[in-house]
Amino acid sequence: xxxxxxxxxxxxxxxxxDVLDVDLRELAxxxxxxxFDRVLLVSDEDDVKIxxxxxxxxxxxxxxxxxxxxxxxxxxxxxxxxxxxxxxKGHRQKYLRVRITSIxx
Numbered sequence: 001x002x003x004x005x006x007x008x009x010x011x012x013x014x015x016x017x018d019v020l021d022v023d024l025r026e027l028a029x030x031x032x033x034x035x036f037d038r039v040l041l042v043s044d045e046d047d048v049k050i051x052x053x054x055x056x057x058x059x060x061x062x063x064x065x066x067x068x069x070x071x072x073x074x075x076x077x078x079x080x081x082x083x084x085x086x087x088x089k090g091h092r093q094k095y096l097r098v099r100i101t102s103i104x105x
Contacts, residue, residue, distance in 0.1 A: 003103045004041040005060050011040065014060060014100045021069060021095035034098055036060040042105040049105060058105045062098035069097040 002015045008023040027034070039058040042049045049055050071093040078087040 001042075001044050001103055003039055003043070003058070003060055003105075005036045006038040006040055007036060014103070016100055016103060018100045019065060019097065020100070021071070021097050024068065024094045024096050027064070027067065027096075031064060033061055033063050033101070034096070036062065039105075042103065044105070055105065058103075060100060061102045061104070062100045064096065065099050066097035069095045071095055 002013060004011055004013050006012075010022075012020055012022075014020065022034075025034075037059045039055045039060060040051050040053065042055050042058050049058070051058075074091050074093075076087075076089045076091065078089075080086075
């Protein structure tokens with residue numbers, strides 16, 4: 001069984017037990033799970049439910065693995081030609097790492 005969910009403008013294909021990184025969001029300090037209710041598609045072995053645009057009554061529940069996971073560092077190098085001007089910056093995006101525990105359709 002798998003589902004396609006939407007979170008922060010991105011679509012993810014998830015199965016039970018998958019670990020994925022979603023955009024960081026404000027959670028309570030004791031929050032142990034996150035619920036994704038924007039489910040676009042749910043597929044069982046013989047049945048496929050496609051939403052228009054969302055599947056009604058479907059949700060995906062995930063447990064929080066790492067509340068403040070940092071992605072890879074991205075280097076930004078800006079050079080202006082024929083000038084003595086260069087800039088180098090770095091950035092690390094913060095994510096929320098979750099593990100999918102159940103898909104309810």
